[in-house]
Amino acid sequence: MSVLRPGKTVLVGLAAAATVASVSARARAEIPEVEDRRYGLGSVNMFLRYAEVRDPEAVNHLSGLFMGGLSARALYGKRIAYGCGLGLELGAGGAPGFGFGFELYPAGVAVAIGPSGYFGIFAGIGVNGVTARVPMTLVLPAEIRLELDVTKRARLGALFALNWTPADDVRQSRAGLVPFADENTMALTARFGKTFERYGNMMGRGYFFRLERRELMRTVSLGLVFGWELEAAN
Secondary structure, three states: OOOOOHHHHHHHHHHHHHHHHHHHHHHHHOOOOHHHOOOEEEEEEEEEEEEEEOOHHHHOOOOEEEEEEEEEEEEEOOOEEEEEEEEEEEEEEOOOEEEEEEEEEEEEEEEEEOOOEEEEEEEEEEEEEEOOOEEEEEEEEEEEEEEEEEEOOEEEEEEEEEEEOOOOOOOOOOOOOOOOOOEEEEEEEEEEEEEEEEOOEEEEEEEEEEEEEEEEOOEEEEEEEEEEEEEEEO
16 A cells, blocks of 8 residues: 655645646636626516505505516626616506506616626616506606626526606605605515526526515515526627
């Protein structure tokens, strides 16, 4: 049985460490970073959302709301990017009432993070409401988004959004968590899927879950969102 001398043991250890470092470097090189982006990023998701209202009387006895929709965001730029997006929702309330929402975000700015993540601020215009419950009106939305790839199969996100309703006195609450805005939303998202490189693009897809807290017409609703997301960075 042979015994390695201390000097040889050190050399073997250094060789092993060098091998691991080399393999890790090659693995990292296979995943594009921010410096490898040329154009920007795009993402789209389809979702179902259910929200339960804490005080139904504050929103004309709207006890719950079930909505389905589509949301998309796009960034153009390598590190500091121009951002835009849109969102569409259709559904029904538990009173009953027909729910509708549309938002367009023509103005935004974002900072790229990692393979396909970003920190962005978006502002836009829209309309939403629930017939006979939440007045349908013009909305001026603004949001802060953070999207991060934590592993190749997991992505975390956070959202903080504000709404102003200049055309409707009923929805101008100006109370609660953010007194200078009429409505606000806070949400945390976890997506489980796969992030991979294909045709020079960094792509990710998978199912996601989101927990939401919304303030609307001086009451709070808690919601759960389930959906599927696809994004691509180049």
